[in-house]
Amino acid sequence: xxxxxxxxxxxxxxxxxxxxxxxxxxxxxxxxxxxxxxxxxxxxxxxxxxxxxxxxxxxxxxxxxxxxxxxxxxxxxxxxxxxxxxxxxxxxxxxxxxxxxxxxxxxxxxxxxxxxxxxxxxxxxxxxxxxxxxxxxxxxxxxxxxxxxxxxxxxxxxxxxxxxxxxxxxxxxxxxxxxxxxxxxxxxxxxxxxxxxxxxxxxxxxxxxxxxxxxxxxxxxxxxxxxxxxxxxxxxxxxxxxxxxxxxxxxxxxxxxxxxxxxxxxxxxxxxxxxxxxxxxxxxxxxxxxxxxxxxxxxxxxxxxxxxxxxxxxxxxxxxxxxxxxxxxxxxxxxxxxxxxxxxxxxxxxxxxxxxxxxxxxxxxxxxxxxxxxxxxxxxxxxxxxxxxxxxxxxxxxxxxxxxxxxxxxxxxxxxxxxxxxxxxxxxxxxxxxxxxxxxxxxxxxxxxxxxxxxxxxxxxxxxxxxxxxxxxxxxxxxxxxxxxxxxxxxxxxxxxxxxxxxxxxxxxxxxxxxxxxxxxxxxxxxxxxxxxxxxxxxxxxxxxxxxxxxxxxxxxxxxxxxxxxxxxxxxxxxxxxxxxxxxxxxxxxxxxxxxxxxxxxxxxxxxxxxxxxxxxxxxxxxxxxxxxxxxxxxxxxxxxxxxxxxxxxxxxxxxxxxxxxxxxxxxxxxxxxxxxxxxxxxxxxxxxxxxxxxxxxxxxxxxxxxxxxxxxxxxxxxxxxxxxxxxxxxxxxxxxxxxxxxxxxxxxxxxxxxxxxxxxxxx
Numbered sequence: 001x002x003x004x005x006x007x008x009x010x011x012x013x014x015x016x017x018x019x020x021x022x023x024x025x026x027x028x029x030x031x032x033x034x035x036x037x038x039x040x041x042x043x044x045x046x047x048x049x050x051x052x053x054x055x056x057x058x059x060x061x062x063x064x065x066x067x068x069x070x071x072x073x074x075x076x077x078x079x080x081x082x083x084x085x086x087x088x089x090x091x092x093x094x095x096x097x098x099x100x101x102x103x104x105x106x107x108x109x110x111x112x113x114x115x116x117x118x119x120x121x122x123x124x125x126x127x128x129x130x131x132x133x134x135x136x137x138x139x140x141x142x143x144x145x146x147x148x149x150x151x152x153x154x155x156x157x158x159x160x161x162x163x164x165x166x167x168x169x170x171x172x173x174x175x176x177x178x179x180x181x182x183x184x185x186x187x188x189x190x191x192x193x194x195x196x197x198x199x200x201x202x203x204x205x206x207x208x209x210x211x212x213x214x215x216x217x218x219x220x221x222x223x224x225x226x227x228x229x230x231x232x233x234x235x236x237x238x239x240x241x242x243x244x245x246x247x248x249x250x251x252x253x254x255x256x257x258x259x260x261x262x263x264x265x266x267x268x269x270x271x272x273x274x275x276x277x278x279x280x281x282x283x284x285x286x287x288x289x290x291x292x293x294x295x296x297x298x299x300x301x302x303x304x305x306x307x308x309x310x311x312x313x314x315x316x317x318x319x320x321x322x323x324x325x326x327x328x329x330x331x332x333x334x335x336x337x338x339x340x341x342x343x344x345x346x347x348x349x350x351x352x353x354x355x356x357x358x359x360x361x362x363x364x365x366x367x368x369x370x371x372x373x374x375x376x377x378x379x380x381x382x383x384x385x386x387x388x389x390x391x392x393x394x395x396x397x398x399x400x401x402x403x404x405x406x407x408x409x410x411x412x413x414x415x416x417x418x419x420x421x422x423x424x425x426x427x428x429x430x431x432x433x434x435x436x437x438x439x440x441x442x443x444x445x446x447x448x449x450x451x452x453x454x455x456x457x458x459x460x461x462x463x464x465x466x467x468x469x470x471x472x473x474x475x476x477x478x479x480x481x482x483x484x485x486x487x488x489x490x491x492x493x494x495x496x497x498x499x500x501x502x503x504x505x506x507x508x509x510x511x512x513x514x515x516x517x518x519x520x521x522x523x524x525x526x527x528x529x530x531x532x533x534x535x536x537x538x539x540x541x542x543x544x545x546x547x548x549x550x551x552x553x554x555x556x557x558x559x560x561x562x563x564x565x566x567x568x569x570x571x572x573x574x575x576x577x578x579x580x581x582x583x584x585x586x587x588x589x590x591x592x593x594x595x596x597x598x599x600x601x602x603x604x605x606x607x608x609x610x611x612x613x614x615x616x617x618x619x620x621x622x623x624x625x626x627x628x629x630x631x632x633x634x635x636x637x638x639x640x641x642x643x644x645x646x647x648x649x650x651x652x653x654x655x656x657x658x659x660x661x662x663x664x665x666x667x668x669x670x671x672x673x674x675x676x677x678x679x680x681x682x683x684x685x686x687x688x689x690x691x692x693x694x695x696x697x698x699x700x701x702x703x704x705x706x707x708x709x710x711x712x713x714x715x716x717x718x719x720x721x722x723x724x725x726x727x728x729x730x731x732x733x734x735x736x737x738x739x740x741x742x743x744x745x746x747x748x749x750x751x752x753x754x755x756x757x758x759x760x761x762x763x764x
Contacts, residue, residue, distance in 0.1 A: 102324030163201035165319035176378035194262035265289025270300035329395030333405035345398035447552035457742035553733035578725025607649035628671035629664030
């Protein structure tokens, strides 16, 4: 468990701008026209449209993406009734989670009112502002009345997350845990320790899944809730048992299949756990100290399936797995409520997701290699990027089918893709890359298959259907690694280039290469020796048609890889240079940057080739290139050699391509600001255009630019390096690339190979 000091927590909340959330404008506001549109007089038009049809508020305002997190501070975390103002940091934190996991805007509202009637009246009066209401940290039993009343009086989704969030996640966990041990929910005996809002809601949802009321025992601070006890509220009375033989927790759990703790720490002993049925399921959800520690539970019963509310143990019951995505789905269909069908849809979506192969990003965060459905993993991790698309879509679909949606969704694949784009997990460009590659999968050689990242990427690319991988390396080592990493190599070819069985192919490749380079001093023996190197052998596979594309770079120095590519593949005859490009995807748009890898200090001719190649690659991605040639100088303001070579390159490009929007030399600020550029240099060929392609004067500036953005901005996605100018699809990987980075380049390589095949057919 991560230990948090008081000083660290206070410094976190106070540092910089106090608090955890802020409001940002979403429309232009720099000019007088912008302000006239934003406010008076332009704002009158959407006001009148909304007056005519209230649903137009979803078109012209943030209502459809705005949730109120509302509390009166009567049950804040484990702190109890500390008051509305004191609970504000928690409500801000909830707003932060809504934003980072669901892309949902939040106003946190602390209402200084304990009377349920007056509290509801306050919420009802402000409800028109919002698309949904998340009730938070309101004590029982008042929370039950407040939620039920607001659900009846408001026409927007209302959910008390302390009740239903925990219920939905734990129900998904219980469903899967029972599946792991092969038990029927209709037959298992369940003990619920705690009778507050969360416990009541959890138990009702378990019953909706099939748990039988007669098999459930609920306890509060006085012990087992029995029907002969006086003073029970309606919620507790519903779960009261007629049994006379159980009063204590020890008696209740004896022989039980499931224990769900929503109470306080250290109330479940090891002896109690030992008394439970075979393969007991324990959800010890008191936080930060669970009803029994993970270590004590495992020591008492090695066959136990265990969940807690903590991040440092398996199977965390964490509300963030649910509420951002439940509201996301509800908001996206302009739902009038969050009903039982929508909650149950979330349960099944979360449960089903745990049975799917785990994304690499999850393994990376938790420093594991083999998460798979079973005793140690039956609930998805909070960082799983698929939650937003799977859970939100399930909730939205249930809302439509149950009749509480104002808006329909026709294309569910498109909707899921939009959710991934929303949180920056993917962009429209990467989605298009993957879809195109999956339509035309090619044979891709992975040079460094004994590198864990490369091996994972190959398997993932195979699973996503974008290529047929060919792994270069020792087959025994690769198979052992795959087993240790729990990766399936089914349908994946492994080529051990050093194996005697490959001698004939090595000699064939050597003969072809030595013949190709004989006037450069190559002998057959020298070429044959090089065929024991993975880059030579792998590139020759592509050169001879034994494969379609080649990926390398995680181990090998760029200088060596570039040298081999020149020798084996060669540069396209219409160029004298080749290079690479990185694509920068950010909330402000897409930028293509070259050259980022090959030409350290290009002269004018090299810059011309890089500009031509860059234009070609931008066209490859179905974009129209608008190119700025970057320098420290603006249109002759400096006469240094560095500025002059860029200037001469621009002149050549403009002469060769009179219709191409390209200009320079210019500083980066002028390149990226159309307004600044147009005001200062009206003569530029780029007037009125937004630049999407940057050609830098040297390798240092190009690499530094995209690396800096990558390190500073979490919302920036970098794809590359993408080679440009070689005769065949040979692609390089940045040192330290992630699995997703490699798979992105594989998708580019596959499309590159497919396009080359189409060109060859046309030429033939």
